[in-house]
Amino acid sequence: MATDAYLERGVASRKLEVAAAVSKLDPGLYPGAFCKILADLLGGRADHCGIMHNDGPGTKILVAYILWRKTLNLDFWRGPVRDGMVMNIDDLICVGALGPYFISLSINRNKHLISGDVIDVIIDETNAFCKFMTSLGIECHYAAGDTADVGDNTRTINIDYTFSTAMKRSEVIDASRITNPGWIVGFYSAGRAKWETETNSGVGANGLTSARHDLLNKTYKTAYKETYAPETRADLIYRGKYLLEDPLRMDRSWTVGQALSSPTRTYAPLVKEILRVIPREKIYAFIHCSGGGQTKIGNFGRKGLKYFKNDLFPPPAIFRELRLAGNLSLERACQTYNMGHRLEMVAADMETAEDSIKISKSMGIDAKIVGPVLQNTNPSVTNVYIQSGDEWASYDF
Amino acid sequence: MATDAYLERGVASRKLEVAAAVSKLDPGLYPGAFCKILADLLGGRADHCGIMHNDGPGTKILVAYILWRKTLNLDFWRGPVRDGMVMNIDDLICVGALGPYFISLSINRNKHLISGDVIDVIIDETNAFCKFMTSLGIECHYAAGDTADVGDNTRTINIDYTFSTAMKRSEVIDASRITNPGWIVGFYSAGRAKWETETNSGVGANGLTSARHDLLNKTYKTAYKETYAPETRADLIYRGKYLLEDPLRMDRSWTVGQALSSPTRTYAPLVKEILRVIPREKIYAFIHCSGGGQTKIGNFGRKGLKYFKNDLFPPPAIFRELRLAGNLSLERACQTYNMGHRLEMVAADMETAEDSIKISKSMGIDAKIVGPVLQNTNPSVTNVYIQSGDEWASYDF
Numbered sequence: 001m002a003t004d005a006y007l008e009r010g011v012a013s014r015k016l017e018v019a020a021a022v023s024k025l026d027p028g029l030y031p032g033a034f035c036k037i038l039a040d041l042l043g044g045r046a047d048h049c050g051i052m053h054n055d056g057p058g059t060k061i062l063v064a065y066i067l068w069r070k071t072l073n074l075d076f077w078r079g080p081v082r083d084g085m086v087m088n089i090d091d092l093i094c095v096g097a098l099g100p101y102f103i104s105l106s107i108n109r110n111k112h113l114i115s116g117d118v119i120d121v122i123i124d125e126t127n128a129f130c131k132f133m134t135s136l137g138i139e140c141h142y143a144a145g146d147t148a149d150v151g152d153n154t155r156t157i158n159i160d161y162t163f164s165t166a167m168k169r170s171e172v173i174d175a176s177r178i179t180n181p182g183w184i185v186g187f188y189s190a191g192r193a194k195w196e197t198e199t200n201s202g203v204g205a206n207g208l209t210s211a212r213h214d215l216l217n218k219t220y221k222t223a224y225k226e227t228y229a230p231e232t233r234a235d236l237i238y239r240g241k242y243l244l245e246d247p248l249r250m251d252r253s254w255t256v257g258q259a260l261s262s263p264t265r266t267y268a269p270l271v272k273e274i275l276r277v278i279p280r281e282k283i284y285a286f287i288h289c290s291g292g293g294q295t296k297i298g299n300f301g302r303k304g305l306k307y308f309k310n311d312l313f314p315p316p317a318i319f320r321e322l323r324l325a326g327n328l329s330l331e332r333a334c335q336t337y338n339m340g341h342r343l344e345m346v347a348a349d350m351e352t353a354e355d356s357i358k359i360s361k362s363m364g365i366d367a368k369i370v371g372p373v374l375q376n377t378n379p380s381v382t383n384v385y386i387q388s389g390d391e392w393a394s395y396d397f
Numbered sequence: 398m399a400t401d402a403y404l405e406r407g408v409a410s411r412k413l414e415v416a417a418a419v420s421k422l423d424p425g426l427y428p429g430a431f432c433k434i435l436a437d438l439l440g441g442r443a444d445h446c447g448i449m450h451n452d453g454p455g456t457k458i459l460v461a462y463i464l465w466r467k468t469l470n471l472d473f474w475r476g477p478v479r480d481g482m483v484m485n486i487d488d489l490i491c492v493g494a495l496g497p498y499f500i501s502l503s504i505n506r507n508k509h510l511i512s513g514d515v516i517d518v519i520i521d522e523t524n525a526f527c528k529f530m531t532s533l534g535i536e537c538h539y540a541a542g543d544t545a546d547v548g549d550n551t552r553t554i555n556i557d558y559t560f561s562t563a564m565k566r567s568e569v570i571d572a573s574r575i576t577n578p579g580w581i582v583g584f585y586s587a588g589r590a591k592w593e594t595e596t597n598s599g600v601g602a603n604g605l606t607s608a609r610h611d612l613l614n615k616t617y618k619t620a621y622k623e624t625y626a627p628e629t630r631a632d633l634i635y636r637g638k639y640l641l642e643d644p645l646r647m648d649r650s651w652t653v654g655q656a657l658s659s660p661t662r663t664y665a666p667l668v669k670e671i672l673r674v675i676p677r678e679k680i681y682a683f684i685h686c687s688g689g690g691q692t693k694i695g696n697f698g699r700k701g702l703k704y705f706k707n708d709l710f711p712p713p714a715i716f717r718e719l720r721l722a723g724n725l726s727l728e729r730a731c732q733t734y735n736m737g738h739r740l741e742m743v744a745a746d747m748e749t750a751e752d753s754i755k756i757s758k759s760m761g762i763d764a765k766i767v768g769p770v771l772q773n774t775n776p777s778v779t780n781v782y783i784q785s786g787d788e789w790a791s792y793d794f
Contacts, residue, residue: 010508010548018544021517025524025539038540041497042447042563043440050439052501052540052561059549100438104449106503106557111407112628120418127422142422143435143449144559147415151407151626152456152606153555158547160503162559164449166439209549229548231509 005326006336008233011209029169032176032300034094034287040166049169051097055290056160057083060208062227063261065156066220067244074121080159081125082263083205087290088163089138090264090343093271094286096173100139102164103130109158110151113226119147122159136195138268155226171275175285178301178346182284182373183353184309186341187267188366190316195269196364201254201262202316206290207336208260214326215240215256240325250324251317259318267343270363274345274356284346294334295384297344298397304379309371310387313340331393334386346373402723403733405630408606426566429573429697431491431684437563446566448494452687453557454480457605459624460658462553463617464641471518477556478522479660480602484687485560486535487661487740490668491683493570497536499561500527506555507548510623516544519556533592535665552623568672572682575698575743579681579770580750581706583738584664585763587713592666593761598651598659599713603687604733605657611723612637612653637722647721648714656715664740667760671742671753681743691731692781694741695794701776706768707784710737728790731783743770 028036029049040048057080067076085103092101105126107119123145130140143164190202203211213228213236220227220238228237242248244257251259271286287297297307315323319340323333333339347353353369360367376383382397425433426446437445454477464473482500489498502523504516520542527537540561587599600608610625610633617624617635625634639645641654648656668683684694694704712720716737720730730736744750750766757764773780779794 011546018513018516018520020513021520022542024521036541038499038538040440041536041538042499042561043437043442045440050499050540052499052559054501054503054541054543054559056503056545058545059547062549102435102439102447102449102561104451104559104561106451106453106559108505108555108557110626110628112626116415116417119415123415123418124421139438141435141438143447144433144451145419146451146557148453148455149408150456150555150606151628152459152609152624153552155550155552158505158550158555160505160557162449162451162501162503162541162561164439164499164501164559164561209547212549227549229507229509231507231548 005236006210006332008236009209009213010229010232030172030174030176033172033174034285034300035091037095037172043166047169048166049172050166051092052162052164053088053092054160054162055084055087055091056158057205058208059212060205061157061159063208063212063257066224066227067257067261074117076261077118077121078125079261079263081122082129084159084161085129086264086266087205088161089266089268090288092163092165093268094173094288096171096275096280097165097167098138098272099165100141102141102143104144104162106160107147107157108150108154109147110154110156111149112151114157136269137272171280173280173283173285175300176302178284178305178373180305180373180375183347183350184307184370184373185345185347185353185356185367186313186370187270187343187360188313189265189338189340189342191366192364193265194364196265200265201259201318202338202340203260203262203318204338204342205264206293210326210336211260211322213238214322215242215260217241217243219243248317248321250321254317265342270360270365273359273363277359278352278355282348282352284348287344289338289342289344292335293337294339294386295395298382298384298395301382303382304376306374306376306383306385308374308385311370312386312388313368315340330386330388330391334393341370344370402633403607403729405633406606406610407626407629427569427571427573430569430571431682431697432488434492434569440563444566445563446569447563448489449559449561450485450489451557451559452481452484452488453555454602455605456609457602458554458556460609460654463621463624464654464658471514473658474515474518475522476658476660478519479526481556481558482526483661483663484602485558486663486665487685489560489562490665491570491685493568493672493677494562494564495535495669496562497538499538499540501541501559503557504544504554505547505551506544507551507553508546509548511554533666534669568677570677570680570682572697573699575681575702575770577702577770577772580744580747581704581767581770582742582744582750582753582764583710583767584667584740584757585710586662586735586737586739588763589761590662591761593662597662598656598715599735599737600657600659600715601735601739602661603690607723607733608657608719610635611719612639612657614638614640616640645714645718647718651714662739667757667762670756670760674756675749675752679745679749681745684741686735686739686741689732690734691736691783692792695779695781695792698779700779701773702779703771703773704781705771706782708767709783709785710765712737727783727785727788731790738767741767
């Protein structure tokens with residue numbers, strides 16, 4: 001059954017087990033915000049707050065690994081660095097934390113397979129991307145790093161970034177404020193923003209376990225045994241039709257490798273500009289559609305809302321390909337991938353929504369209202385409803 | 398050859414490759430300090446500085462993994478949490494940063510092998526250990542966490558902690574100040590400090606790849622294939638004589654499993670007390686003898702010093718066993734393990750050294766002067782000289 005593949009590969013989109021453990025912890029100052037927020041205990045200012053955050057490229061780094069192995073081109077390692085950092089930055093901007101950021105990089109590698117020059121490029125690109133983000137007005141400081149040789153534990157290489165920052169409490173965007181009426185604006189994940197030098201496939205850095213195994217063919221199963229858990233059910237491992245160098249059928253201007261490894265876009269300059277122009281009280285929330293994809297918003301806002309997304313972007317080619325290859329229902333696809341917009345904003349009124357769309361388009365990112373925030377019929381359950389063409393999916397939270 | 402085993406297993410004690418990449422980065426405000434220190438960019442205070450740091454239990458977590466698999470006792474997972482946090486805390490105290498700390502936990506797991514209750518215990522113990530450290534006067538705040546299901550990349554489970562803190566610049570202990578004459582005080586790594594409820598084997602959290610494979614026998618090679626890199630030379634994998642439940646020959650009050658999994662001691666309450674009583678200008682440095690063990694100090698202080706450690710503690714039983722099992726030279730053993738003291742202080746004079754020893758003993762941690770800081774004959778090379786009984790080893794930096 002296609003819908004089981006995701007779980008059978010050992011990935012959970014909703015992380016219910018983890019949520020249970022976390023629910024026992026101090027929820028911080030704004031329990032319903034997109035990131036956990038504490039008092040400014042390091043800076044000691046009563047009107048500020050402090051935030052730490054961590055994330056990484058996940059198994060997307062394995063696409064880079066295979067491309068590097070095949071070509072020996074070290075530049076393939078620059079993508080996962082950007083993926084890992086953007087996965088943090090684009091979470092932090094959702095609460096309005098625009099930096100400066102202190103950044104720490106943790107590298108775990110299997111030294112049998114990953115040579116020192118790889119580490120060198122990862123560190124170099126971390127430094128370069130900090131400078132690039134700083135040049136865009138998002139101040140990034142490479143504060144710490146550790147490289148651990150733990151081949152007994154890491155098959156190839158894993159990188160994780162941790163961010164630390166502080167901000168004024170008055171500027172926090174607290175997603176618990178979402179209520180109806182409201183308008184959900186989607187910011188397109190593919191294409192080319194004005195600060196980007198290459199066109200983005202939109203793939204982001206979530207769902208890459210499914211994406212790799214559904215698209216890539218069985219030659220990788222024997223040639224790159226170090227890129228999957230041997231406990232995975234055999235028929236779910238690299239069961240696709242493609243080589244990385246094959247063109248993507250849905251859009252032959254991409255190879256599969258390019259589409260899968262396209263570095264995650266940061267929306268930070270866009271959010272910074274929106275927050276410069278639009279008063280914060282008109283913005284209920286930004287949601288980074290990362291783990292959980294289009295359904296993530298269901299975790300936020302007051303209980304009893306209905307996020308009625310009835311007008312999504314047509315999915316970029318990579319997602320059409322992924323649905324076909326994985327035989328994915330709309331329901332599963334929208335839980336796994338961003339499907340076309342990786343950032344959404346909930347605006348308190350239509351004018352705010354339209355203003356944000358104008359700003360986004362001026363920066364080279366397509367944007368549109370994907371649907372309204374309504375009242376759900378069951379007031380104790382939040383519902384996410386998604387419509388795409390003739391299909392629909394519905395999720396209760 | 399015994400001395401090759403360490404490298405053949407894919408572990409580097411001196412990380413020269415990594416040092417090359419890092420050398421291109423901004424070294425921060427105190428380039429010779431034990432941790433990288435930046436301006437207080439998050440707090441904005443000119444007289445403060447900011448620090449981030451990350452580390453984890455490394456492959457010591459695999460000892461816990463095997464003990465849990467065998468017994469189903471979830472409490473074995475509490476050790477690696479403490480190891481991971483103390484590896485950070487005991488680095489940070491070396492620059493005089495005594496908290497408060499913001500702490501972020503990154504968990505990468507193979508969901509095929511690691512169930513949700515394991516994650517629950519790891520998060521619970523992180524919270525509990527934060528509270529315990531806070532009760533000892535070292536304020537710890539669990540600020541963030543992420544659990545990634547990345548079985549394609551992580552054989553079992555990996556955890557990493559990142560700490561963020563700030564401190565007054567006037568209180569920074571800058572190891573670049575080390576000069577001669579000076580006195581190196583070693584603080585014993587085994588036994589039981591007054592804040593500990595159990596006796597510690599002293600093993601710490603470094604060298605555990607070597608330790609596991611040298612002590613444990615070949616039954617683990619077949620039963621726990623998920624706990625080593627398959628690329629490792631076959632004769633170096635679990636080549637020892639022991640089962641985890643066997644008594645340690647050198648001290649039969651320990652089982653091998655207990656000795657290997659004994660949670661890393663924190664010296665933070667000791668350092669806090671030393672810094673309360675002794676003026677900071679009399680203390681050149683604290684060195685956490687982690688990666689690189691007894692030789693780590695060679696990276697610090699002005700060039701041309703000779704760290705003449707001619708009176709180490711007799712090694713605790715676990716290290717005597719590890720030398721025997723791995724057929725390790727003193728040279729290799731002192732690069733791999735702490736060998737008896739995991740923290741050392743360089744005092745500017747004998748009285749300061751003796752005062753710190755008195756404080757340490759009053760807190761239940763044995764301490765002694767392990768040797769003087771001298772001028773090396775070659776003024777551009779730093780030398781670490783170690784003597785233990787009839788043997789000696791020498792390292793140039």
